Amino acid sequence: MVNTRQEGLQAAETLRQHSLDLRKLSAHYVRYLVRDFFDAGWSAADVLHAIDHLPDGRPWPFAGMPRHVPGWTRHRLKAWRAADGSVLPSKSHRIEADRQRVRAEQEAMREQWRDMRRHSLGWSPDLEPTLPSQPVNEVEKTTDPPAS
Incomplete structure (x- = not known):
């Protein structure tokens, strides 16, 4: 340039x-x-x-x-x-535009395949796993009772 x-x-x-x-x-x-x-x-x-x-x-x-x-x-x-x-547009601009078009088409196809796979596996938004409100590996902090 x-x-x-x-x-x-x-x-x-x-x-x-x-x-x-x-x-x-x-x-x-x-x-x-x-x-x-x-x-x-x-x-x-x-x-x-x-x-x-x-x-x-x-x-x-x-x-x-x-x-x-x-x-x-x-x-x-x-x-x-x-x-x-x-x-x-120059030759290199045309090539780049073609690359971007192909990438967009490929991404659209990937999304279609993801959707088809989700539906074929019986996926639905209601079955989407939910994360716990606290991390699983976090241990609740408790206070030990005073020693008697």
């Missing part, structure tokens, strides 16, 4: 190191081109994925070396914008 200008420059430098095409641009220019994506919580890996893949996961078809790298970069990243211009 990129929170400061310095982190943005570091992330842009990472993009330049991993993309032959982006090496032709300065880190400042790369940061400028992808700033909206960093602001949306994207990582450098998410941006690299978006430059190389369409939102449906298919790779961009190879069309040779780009003649105008900034325009080429904007064009590829435009596929990752909604009709209103907002940035779509």
